[in-house]
Amino acid sequence: MENRIKEFQIENKKYRHLYIPIIFFLFLCMDIGTVLMTALDSRFQSTMNYMESYPWLQLLNSYLIAKLIFTPTLLSVIISRMVEIENTGHMWKVLKTSGWTVEEIFNIKFLSIFKRYTIFQMLEWILFIQIGKTVGVTIPIPTERFIITLLSIMAISFAIMTFHYFLAMVCENQLISLVFGVCGSLTGIIGTLLPLSISKFIPYSYYAHLLSTEYVRIGESQWIQKEVPLRLYPLLVSLLLGGLVFLWSRRKIKRLDI
Numbered sequence: 001m002e003n004r005i006k007e008f009q010i011e012n013k014k015y016r017h018l019y020i021p022i023i024f025f026l027f028l029c030m031d032i033g034t035v036l037m038t039a040l041d042s043r044f045q046s047t048m049n050y051m052e053s054y055p056w057l058q059l060l061n062s063y064l065i066a067k068l069i070f071t072p073t074l075l076s077v078i079i080s081r082m083v084e085i086e087n088t089g090h091m092w093k094v095l096k097t098s099g100w101t102v103e104e105i106f107n108i109k110f111l112s113i114f115k116r117y118t119i120f121q122m123l124e125w126i127l128f129i130q131i132g133k134t135v136g137v138t139i140p141i142p143t144e145r146f147i148i149t150l151l152s153i154m155a156i157s158f159a160i161m162t163f164h165y166f167l168a169m170v171c172e173n174q175l176i177s178l179v180f181g182v183c184g185s186l187t188g189i190i191g192t193l194l195p196l197s198i199s200k201f202i203p204y205s206y207y208a209h210l211l212s213t214e215y216v217r218i219g220e221s222q223w224i225q226k227e228v229p230l231r232l233y234p235l236l237v238s239l240l241l242g243g244l245v246f247l248w249s250r251r252k253i254k255r256l257d258i
Contacts, residue, residue: 018081024120027074032127034066035059039135048137054225055137057212060149063128068188068207071157075117076164076181080174082113083165102254110165110246117157125150145230149210152235156206159242160184166249203241206234 038044038059047053129141167177184204191198191205199205209231215223 018085020078020081020116023074023077023081024116027070028120028124028127030070031063031066031124032131035062035128035131038062039131045135048135049139051139052225054213054227055139056132056141056146057227059128059132059137060146061211061213064149064153064207064210067153068192068205069185071207072160072164072184072188072204073178073181075157075161076168076177076184078117079113079161079164079168080177082109083168084174103250106169106250106253110161113165114158114161117161118154121150121154121157145212148230148232148235149212152210152232152238153207155235155238155242156203159203159238159245162242162245162249166245166252169249169253200233200237203238206238209234 038061044055044058048055048058132141164177164181167180168174171177187202188204188207191202192208194202194205196209199209212228213225214228216226217223
């Protein structure tokens with residue numbers, strides 16, 4: 001345990017000059033800014049305390065759209081920055097000659113990245129809830145839905161992270177992982193336009209599968225907002241997929257001369 005703590009301390013020291021907090025802050029501003037655009041809209045504010053307008057779910061939908069657009073790029077940027085440092089000065093060889101196994105390097109670096117993302121995600125979630133309360137939403141928070149949605153967001157990000165982590169580890173040119181991150185965001189957006197039966201096979205679009213409401217036509221020119229049943233498969237599939245990719249990647253990395 002003492003050695004593991006020391007390894008984490010060494011790993012954390014390497015990231016002090018990578019501006020990781022600044023990168024997280026910029027993406028936080030984009031995510032929360034998207035929610036603010038909905039919260040400050042006059043149409044939202046005029047109906048935000050009517051149950052049938054689902055104010056919390058409207059805000060949640062805005063947040064999920066932001067996650068769909070920005071999160072794959074954020075994850076690829078953060079992972080590339082934190083892996084790239086090892087390619088400088090032959091740090092891989094230095095770590096291995098210092099007694100670290102490839103599995104230890106792989107595990108500790110991934111946990112360091114995921115820990116930082118978790119802090120970022122929890123801070124965003126707190127700010128998201130605070131925005132709703134600050135603008136004056138008095139409708140009770142749908143607690144169960146919010147908890148499962150938060151866990152699902154974490155699981156989807158975990159699955160995407162394992163893929164980009166593997167790319168960053170095996171590709172010395174970190175632009176490859178960054179390009180995949182941007183393409184992932186575009187793929188997720190395109191996935192929302194496809195039938196659900198197809199977009200289920202596009203993990204990048206899973207953030208949109210958590211959207212809470214949809215508009216249903218009740219007349220020739222009349223539409224009402226309806227709550228969508230909670231979907232659990234983004235959480236379950238992402239955990240399974242992320243776990244499999246992580247284990248496969250670690251096994252693959254062990255065979256490579258990084």
